[in-house]
Amino acid sequence: MMAVCLRYARSREEAEDLLQDAFIKVFDGIGDFQFKGSLEGWIRKITVNTALRHYKRSSFRPEHNGVEWDIEMAEEPDVYGQLEEEDLMRLIARLPDGYRVVFNLYAIEGYSHKEIADMLGIQESTSRSQLVKARKMLQIWLTENKKIAV
Amino acid sequence: MNRRYPVDELFRSRLEHHSVEPPMQVWQRIEESRRRAGIAAGPSRLSILWIAACTVAVLAIPRSEWTPRLAPVVQAAATAPAATPAAEIPVRQEARMEPAGILRDVMQQVAPVLSASLPARMSIKDALEPVPAVIDAANGEARQEEAIAANDAPATWNADPLPVRSDIGLLQRARSFPEASKCATFKNMGVRFHVELTASPDLAFRRLAPAGDTPEEIAYAEKREQSEQPLYNYSFNARIAASTRFGLSLRTGVQYAQINEQLRFVTETEQRFTIINIIGPGGNVVGVDTVYETIFREKTIRNRYRMLNVPLLAGYEVPVKRWLFSAHGGALVNILFRQQGSMFQPQGEMPVDFSLLEQEGVPAFEKHLGIGWYAGAGVAYKLRPKLQIMVEPHLRAFPRSFTGPQHPVRQNYTQGGVALGLRYQI
Numbered sequence A: 001m002m003a004v005c006l007r008y009a010r011s012r013e014e015a016e017d018l019l020q021d022a023f024i025k026v027f028d029g030i031g032d033f034q035f036k037g038s039l040e041g042w043i044r045k046i047t048v049n050t051a052l053r054h055y056k057r058s059s060f061r062p063e064h065n066g067v068e069w070d071i072e073m074a075e076e077p078d079v080y081g082q083l084e085e086e087d088l089m090r091l092i093a094r095l096p097d098g099y100r101v102v103f104n105l106y107a108i109e110g111y112s113h114k115e116i117a118d119m120l121g122i123q124e125s126t127s128r129s130q131l132v133k134a135r136k137m138l139q140i141w142l143t144e145n146k147k148i149a150v
Numbered sequence B: 001m002n003r004r005y006p007v008d009e010l011f012r013s014r015l016e017h018h019s020v021e022p023p024m025q026v027w028q029r030i031e032e033s034r035r036r037a038g039i040a041a042g043p044s045r046l047s048i049l050w051i052a053a054c055t056v057a058v059l060a061i062p063r064s065e066w067t068p069r070l071a072p073v074v075q076a077a078a079t080a081p082a083a084t085p086a087a088e089i090p091v092r093q094e095a096r097m098e099p100a101g102i103l104r105d106v107m108q109q110v111a112p113v114l115s116a117s118l119p120a121r122m123s124i125k126d127a128l129e130p131v132p133a134v135i136d137a138a139n140g141e142a143r144q145e146e147a148i149a150a151n152d153a154p155a156t157w158n159a160d161p162l163p164v165r166s167d168i169g170l171l172q173r174a175r176s177f178p179e180a181s182k183c184a185t186f187k188n189m190g191v192r193f194h195v196e197l198t199a200s201p202d203l204a205f206r207r208l209a210p211a212g213d214t215p216e217e218i219a220y221a222e223k224r225e226q227s228e229q230p231l232y233n234y235s236f237n238a239r240i241a242a243s244t245r246f247g248l249s250l251r252t253g254v255q256y257a258q259i260n261e262q263l264r265f266v267t268e269t270e271q272r273f274t275i276i277n278i279i280g281p282g283g284n285v286v287g288v289d290t291v292y293e294t295i296f297r298e299k300t301i302r303n304r305y306r307m308l309n310v311p312l313l314a315g316y317e318v319p320v321k322r323w324l325f326s327a328h329g330g331a332l333v334n335i336l337f338r339q340q341g342s343m344f345q346p347q348g349e350m351p352v353d354f355s356l357l358e359q360e361g362v363p364a365f366e367k368h369l370g371i372g373w374y375a376g377a378g379v380a381y382k383l384r385p386k387l388q389i390m391v392e393p394h395l396r397a398f399p400r401s402f403t404g405p406q407h408p409v410r411q412n413y414t415q416g417g418v419a420l421g422l423r424y425q426i
Helices: A002-008 A012-032 A039-057 A085-094 A097-109 A113-120 A124-149 B006-015 B024-036 B045-059 B067-079 B094-115 B144-152 B167-175 B215-227 B354-359
Strands: B192-210 B228-243 B248-279 B285-320 B323-340 B342-344 B351-353 B371-384 B387-397 B409-425
Touching: A002 A012, A002 A039, A002 A085, A002 A097, A012 A039, A012 B024, A039 A097, A039 A113, A085 A097, A085 A124, A085 B006, A097 A113, A097 A124, A097 B006, A113 A124, A124 B006, B192 B215, B192 B248, B192 B387, B215 B228, B215 B248, B215 B342, B215 B409, B228 B285, B228 B409, B248 B323, B248 B342, B248 B409, B285 B342, B285 B371, B323 B354, B323 B387, B351 B354
Parallel strands: none
Antiparallel strands: B192 B228, B192 B409, B228 B248, B248 B285, B285 B323, B323 B371, B342 B351, B371 B387, B387 B409
């Protein structure tokens, strides 16, 4: 749960708040769990929903990063083999809020753009656009990391 | 490997099952939050029953369900030295004590309920006992997880206490359920609420029937029929709809409906006569003719019947892609009925205002219309994720006559229309 919260939050403090909210919801809703799926999935779903609710409620400010989108996407994954999970978490945390949420939901949780659009109340095209931008941004940072490593 | 989007694959593979140890103060904050919210007193009775039912369901799963996963652990446990109580060994329990305490509270709430349903050889006390640690044969370190698994072993089912000995054990057991691609559903998450705002032009089919068989009553009914003509009608609805995932839906809210008619009657007649001279061939007046003309002065008064109703509707909905087809029906509870206009009286030659009749203590209309019925079939199309446009053909009627029991004519309406509006998920 903590790892999921960290992926959706801007900071560790925010992630701890999310974890607290999510855990209380798990506790309150344990009676509603119907054993039709995995308990882990159920708890994960509650955690993600808590993070999304927090995301919507806090009406995040637009964030500008000034990155130019001219990086090719065909990077070999092997070059990232040395990256630790904490490094990846830090990169995700650097993403603007909208990008981070969409990237988490699509790339890691496995939701479709339609499901994401329904969950966030946005257009499917917006979800696709934010995902592409998030990918490119991560690609840039990963490339920078690679240069530093070399 | 996702070759097209290696970034996705990189993050998914590395972070999907990545876990982070939460700091200790989070558990303390959770406990404090629960105490502040009064949750610490324990879940509600209904929740306890649900937890009890779920736990009993877990216990009721056949032993064979557990055996394959636990078999290797049983062997390891069998070769390990005798188990030692947890209190005697300094295992890494500090970091896990707080979360265990929370779930333990739930188990303690559940305990009285479970007592009746557990097999006689198991006791709740045993079930709530701390998990004993196991000494690793090689280095003597205590390993909590193996101890938990050892307690789950089917070999100890008959002789040892209840397999679910701790919240951690409970979580591990639940985790052994078949993994689903999607997580479990909530039983109370299937209800969706929508606000529906619609407006509808209506047609009103009026029935004027004499209250009795007397010639006067029949004549009066005909007189009203001829003097009053229908005009446009309309209605507005503001409803809240609750839809379950099974398709059942309930609706309530407020409905305003207005029926408009016009009363046409002759206020006065005027006779006009014209004297015409008849001129002969020589230009002389050879005679005089008098032409009489009768002129009717007609007046029109608009009658309005206003109703405020509360719909109590039940129905069924079928979503098909972006479309939603629904049918619903139920009661309309009239909470306000007001009239404005005039009508002929049985004995009078001129119309009388409704309010005047009321002031004279002989009101023509009812104060309330009681309970009517409503039936509608709707089609909604999703414009945005939470916004739908909807069309709803409908019929409604009130069995009770608009006119009072003393009035010689019974006046009923059946109204129909096509409502157009918006539906927004809240």
